Amino acid sequence: MTDVSRPAGVTDNVVGGTAPVAEPGRRRSPLTIAVVTVVVLVLAAAPLFLAPFATTTLTRLLLFGLLAVSLDLLVGVTGLPSLGHAAYFGAGAYAAGWVSVHVTAAIPVPLLAGAAMGAVAAAATGWVAVRSAGVYFLMLTLAIGEILAQLAQSWDSVTGGANGLSGIPAARLGGEPLLNAGYLYWYVLVVGLVAFALVWLLARSPFGAALRGIRDNEPRMRAIGYPTVVYKYAAFVAAGTVAGAAGSLLAAQQRLVTPSDLGFTTAALVLLAVVIGGAGTLWGPVVGAAVVILVRDALGPGLGGHGELLLGIVFVLVVYLLPRGAAGLAGLRPFRRRRP
Structure with missing residues (x-):
């Protein structure tokens, strides 16, 4: 009989010990597969029917959604709420922009540079951060984010300082620049879908099951032999690698990177997106990102600059009325082990 007191994702093995296992095999229902297929097809066809401004807004939504998914790997799957995750997003954007200006803008070089920089920045700062927990982890990540933001603002020769890194050339595919909003959107969509699929597979793997066990009961996971810090x-x-890849997409779309892209405001917005969408679902943060971007970029200008106020109201309503976020409305639940 399964011990229901065990952390999610941990079960007995054949030699009497314990080992993390992936999410139990659950076949996706035909309805779920159909819905996912329709959503992907609609997203792929969107530029054929939308105006350039709407296509550009949808592009920002997708790359911000990818950033939210990367944060959800920490917040929802591992149980590490971060207020400095935008630092790796901005570091990836700066790296991709710098490579595009000084080396080449040919795809996928800036994308790989952004992902690599996100990984390096996360590796350099994460070993200290993950040794803390709770509010200490939250404050430590906030401090890391602010330090990197100040570094970006003061390193004029590389980042452009307070003015940002400008003059980033358009991403090039097959020697041709992606100047058309629709072509750039399709590039972002493909990268976003591939990255989302990789994060989804990671969350469902034995490694992801161990992360959920740490989220639910870290002392027990440590007691049965798991190096939880590792x-x-x-x-x-x-998560930093995926955030860096999202940052490279920002550099390609915006063609300008500023210190605010890795500062507290961006970090708070992406954490807000995860909470609104539903932490631990991966799909939910994408919905939350859509809400944040639409309120900020589409509704905000028409509200006399009060988009942040509307976002605050939405956040309060979600916290009180939808404890599992918007994903709860669709019956989506965080990754966890089913119990008999």
Whole structure:
């Protein structure tokens, strides 16, 4: 009989010990597969029917959604709420922009540079951060984010200082620049879908099951022999890598990177997106990102600059009325082990 007191994702093995296992095999229902297929097809066809401004807004939504998914790997899967995750997003954006300006803008070089920089920045700072927990981890990540933001603002020769890194050339595919909003959107969509699939597979793997066990009961996981700090560090670096890749997409779309892209405001917005969408679902943060971007970029200008106020109201309503976030409305639950 399964011990229901065990952390999620941990079960007995054949030699009497314990080992993390992946999410139990659950076949996706035909309805779920159909819905996912329709959503992907609609997203792929969107530029054919939308105006350039709407297409650009949807592009920002997708790359911000990828950033939210990377944060959800920490917040929802591992149980590490961070207020400095935008630092790796901005570091990836700066790296991709610098490579595009000084080396080449040919795809996928800036994308790989952004992901690599996100990984390096996360590896350099994460080993200290993951040794803390709770509010200490939250404050430590906030401090890391602010330090990197100040570094970006003061390193004029590389980042452009307070003015930002400008003059980033358009991403090039096959020698042709992606100047058309629709072509750039499709590039972002493909990268976003591939990165989302990789994060989803990671969350469902035995490694992801161990992360959920750490989230639910870290002392017990440590007691049965798991090096929890190493697991959290690996999750931190993985999340930073995906955030850096999202940052490279920002550099390609915006063609300008500023210190605010890795500062507290961006970090708070992406954490807000995860909470609104539903932490631990991976799909939910994408919905939350859509809410944040639409309120900030589409509704905010028409509200006399009070988009942040509307976001605050939405956040309060979600906390009180939807404890599992918007994903709860669709029956989506955080990754966890089913119990008999």
